[in-house]
Amino acid sequence: MNNDLLKIAFISLFLFLTACGGSSDSSTEVTDSSAIDGSDDTSDNDDTNDSSDDDAQNDEAGIDVDATLFLTGENVSIDTVSCTLMNGTQTLCYEITSKHTAEEHDMGPWCPETIYDTAEEGGLWFDKGEINDLDGAFIENLATYYDDPGFKMYEDDGTVRRMETAEECAEGADPNIEDKYTNMCAQCLPEWVSTQVTYLIPITPIKQDEPVELSDGPTLEVAGVDYGPSVRGLAFNGVRFDHPADIDIILAGYQIAPVDDAGGHVNNSLGYHYHGDTGMTTRIEQSDSHAAMIGYALDGFGLYAKLDDNGNEAEDLDECRGHSDDTRGYHYHVLSLESNEFLDCFYGAWAE
Structure with missing residues (x-):
C-alpha cells in the first residue's frame, strides 16, 4: 500500500x-448542559402549518410524532419549538436534546x-x-x-x-x-x-412528491450532489441512527x-x-404483527424494523423503504446491520 x-x-x-454527521444535519452540539432546561414541553402542538411550497407536497398522510415514546430523563429532554422545514413550511418541531447514552x-x-x-x-x-x-x-x-x-x-x-x-x-x-x-x-x-446534541424533528411530517438522497458522510459524498442529512433518525433512547461507515x-x-x-x-x-438495527434498542411492538417501531426518522416519519413478527419483509416498499397503512400512515422500514445502512433517502421534509 x-x-x-x-x-x-x-x-x-x-x-x-x-464527524459522523454531515453539515446539512438538523442537529446542534451543545457543550454547556445548563443551556438546556430539561423540560418536557410536548403539549403546544397546534394545527398551524404554513407551507410556501404546497405544490411539492404529497397528500399521503403521516402520523404525528409521539414524544411520549422517547426515554426522557437525565439523558434525553424534549421541547416544542417553531421551525422551518427544507421546503419552506413553517411549523412546530420537537427539539430533542440527547447525550447519546443507551439506557436499555x-x-x-x-x-x-x-x-x-x-x-x-x-x-x-x-x-x-x-x-x-x-x-x-x-x-x-x-x-x-x-x-x-x-x-x-x-x-x-x-x-x-x-x-x-x-x-x-x-x-x-x-x-x-x-x-x-x-x-x-x-x-x-x-x-x-461527553457530548450533548440537539435535533429538530417536525411534529407533523410532510411527505414530498420526490425523494431526496441522504448524505453518506464526508468520505463518501460526491461533489455537486445536493444531499439531505447524514443522520437518519433517532432511537427512542435519543441515540442517533447514523450514516454508513466507510x-x-x-x-x-x-x-x-x-x-x-x-x-x-x-x-x-x-x-x-x-450504524445498524440489531433488535437491542427500545421497540414498540405492533398489535397486528407488523414490524416493531424503533424510532423516528429526522423528517418525522416512523422508523420500523426490517422484518415483521413472522420474519417477513414488506413487499410494497418504495425507493426510500417506505409505505403506508391505515394504522401507521407513511413510514419507513430500516435495513439490517449487514447492509451498513438504515435507509438512503427521505420522502419527508426535514427541519433546517
Whole structure:
C-alpha cells in the first residue's frame, strides 16, 4: 500500500471518527448542559402549518410524532419549538436534546483484548454483506479473511493492538498519524467522550412528491450532489441512527472499527451512535404483527424494523423503504446491520 493511499485513509478515518454527521444535519452540539432546561414541553402542538411550497407536497398522510415514546430523563429532554422545514413550511418541531447514552443495553464491548478471547469479549464487524463476531480468532485471521498479508493486529504474545486511552483514540484518528496506529482495532469508550446534541424533528411530517438522497458522510459524498442529512433518525433512547461507515477507507488504513452487539460505537465528537438495527434498542411492538417501531426518522416519519413478527419483509416498499397503512400512515422500514445502512433517502421534509 503506497504512502499517498495510507495518508488519504487516515484523513478519512479521522473524519469518520470525529464527524459522523454531515453539515446539512438538523442537529446542534451543545457543550454547556445548563443551556438546556430539561423540560418536557410536548403539549403546544397546534394545527398551524404554513407551507410556501404546497405544490411539492404529497397528500399521503403521516402520523404525528409521539414524544411520549422517547426515554426522557437525565439523558434525553424534549421541547416544542417553531421551525422551518427544507421546503419552506413553517411549523412546530420537537427539539430533542440527547447525550447519546443507551439506557436499555450495555454500550460495548468492541475490540477483544487477546486473540484467545471469545465473542463475548468483542463486538461485531460488518463487511462483504455479512456480520462477523469480532472475537480473537477473527482478529488473528484478518490477513486470510481479506487476502492481505499486511494485516497483523496483534502482538506475538496474542495481545490485540487496540486503542486503550482517550489520547490514543484522538491521536489514532489524526491525519498526521504515527505508524504505531496502523494495524490497530479502533475503539473509543463512552466515558472518554461527553457530548450533548440537539435535533429538530417536525411534529407533523410532510411527505414530498420526490425523494431526496441522504448524505453518506464526508468520505463518501460526491461533489455537486445536493444531499439531505447524514443522520437518519433517532432511537427512542435519543441515540442517533447514523450514516454508513466507510468500510473501504477504514480497511485501507489496516484498521477495524467494530460496533457492539447493539450496532453502535463511539467517536470523539458525537459519542455513541448506531450504524445498524440489531433488535437491542427500545421497540414498540405492533398489535397486528407488523414490524416493531424503533424510532423516528429526522423528517418525522416512523422508523420500523426490517422484518415483521413472522420474519417477513414488506413487499410494497418504495425507493426510500417506505409505505403506508391505515394504522401507521407513511413510514419507513430500516435495513439490517449487514447492509451498513438504515435507509438512503427521505420522502419527508426535514427541519433546517
